[in-house]
Amino acid sequence: MGKITEFRQNVIDGLKGLIPQLDVDWYDGLFDEHDIADWVLKTPCARVAVMNVPTEHHSTGELNACLRVVCVLIDENKFASLDGDGRAWDMVEQVAIWANQNQFGNKDAGPADKVKFQRLSQPxxxxxxxxxxxxxxxxxxxxxxxxxxxRDFVWFNGKMVTQTPSTTVTARGNVHTQRYGDTEELDVTPEVP
Structure with a gap:
C-alpha cells in the first residue's frame, strides 16, 4: 500500500472511531445524485476522497504532496420532516473539529489545515x-x-550512528594568589555529558 492510500485509510479508520454508527468508505472525488442514491441506502454514511493538488519539491529530495481531503457526510430524515438536517450539521461539526490540526497517525503528514465545511442544499x-x-x-x-x-548522517552496518563515544578531559592549571605570590595547583576535571 502506498503512502497516500495508507493516509486515506487512516482517515477512514479515524472517522469510524469518531462516529461509530457511520458507514465509511472511500470514493474517487466526484459524485452525483446517482451516487448519493446508492449511499443513502447505508445512512448515516461518509465517503472520503483524497485528491492531489500541486506538489512541492522539498530540500530532502522528497515530494511534499499537498493532499486535498474531502469527506462527504450523508443522512436522511428518520422520524420527522427535516430532522436529518440537525444530525448532518452535528456530524459536519464533529468531523471539522476532529480534522483540524490532525496528522491522522502518520509521522510523515503535517497537521491538517484550511478546514472548510458546508451543507449542500439541493431541492x-x-x-x-x-x-x-x-x-x-x-x-x-x-x-x-x-x-x-x-548524505548527511554517519551509517555503520546499515544503521544510523546516533551515539558517539564519550571522553574524559583532565586539565592541570596553576593559580597565582595576589597576596603572597605563591602558586597553588588545582586539579580541574570538567564534566562531559
Whole structure:
C-alpha cells in the first residue's frame, strides 16, 4: 500500500472511531445524485476522497504532496420532516473539529489545515429527505526517499550512528594568589555529558 492510500485509510479508520454508527468508505472525488442514491441506502454514511493538488519539491529530495481531503457526510430524515438536517450539521461539526490540526497517525503528514465545511442544499435531495454535508481540508504528506539521511548522517552496518563515544578531559592549571605570590595547583576535571 502506498503512502497516500495508507493516509486515506487512516482517515477512514479515524472517522469510524469518531462516529461509530457511520458507514465509511472511500470514493474517487466526484459524485452525483446517482451516487448519493446508492449511499443513502447505508445512512448515516461518509465517503472520503483524497485528491492531489500541486506538489512541492522539498530540500530532502522528497515530494511534499499537498493532499486535498474531502469527506462527504450523508443522512436522511428518520422520524420527522427535516430532522436529518440537525444530525448532518452535528456530524459536519464533529468531523471539522476532529480534522483540524490532525496528522491522522502518520509521522510523515503535517497537521491538517484550511478546514472548510458546508451543507449542500439541493431541492431534489431535500424533497427526498436526504441531507448532505461536506468537510474539506488540506494535509501535507511527504512521499519519496529522504536523501538527507544517507548524505548527511554517519551509517555503520546499515544503521544510523546516533551515539558517539564519550571522553574524559583532565586539565592541570596553576593559580597565582595576589597576596603572597605563591602558586597553588588545582586539579580541574570538567564534566562531559
Amino acid at each position: 431534489v435531495l431535500r424533497r427526498e429527505g436526504v441531507t448532505v454535508g461536506v468537510v474539506e481540508w488540506v494535509s501535507d504528506l511527504m512521499i519519496g526517499t529522504n536523501k538527507v539521511l544517507g
